[in-house]
Amino acid sequence: MVKYRVIIEPDEDGIYVVEVPALPGCISQGQTRTEAIENIKEAIAAYLESLEAHGEPAPPSISEEVVEVARLLCRLSATSLCFIPFGSF
Numbered sequence: 139m140v141k142y143r144v145i146i147e148p149d150e151d152g153i154y155v156v157e158v159p160a161l162p163g164c165i166s167q168g169q170t171r172t173e174a175i176e177n178i179k180e181a182i183a184a185y186l187e188s189l190e191a192h193g194e195p196a197p198p199s200i201s202e203e204v205v206e207v208a209r210l211l212c213r214l215s216a217t218s219l220c221f222i223p224f225g226s227f
Contacts, residue, residue: 140186140199144178146171160197161185 146156149167153176158164158181166172166181187198 140196141201142197143200143202144175145151148173160200177202197204 142160144156144158149155149215152165153169154171155165155167156174156178158178161182164178164181164185166174166177186196193221206219
């Protein structure tokens with residue numbers, strides 16, 4: 139199984155448009171996010187099959203983690219640099 143990052147955005151008509159940055163031109167859509175995701179899975183499979191049929195290499199699968207980071211605000215004084223959690227001052 140391979141993994142590719144997708145970008146899902148609703149258009150002005152409320153249709154969800156999905157694209158795969160690693161696969162140029164691999165775009166799909168759906169009436170709901172769920173439908174759009176199912177459609178892009180089919181589009182990715184077809185894209186990869188086409189690459190294979192033409193002897194082209196498939197872009198590598200991604201490996202990523204979601205990291206949660208507190209928003210920080212930097213305050214600079216004449217003698218120090220300190221990081222303060224956003225909203226805590």
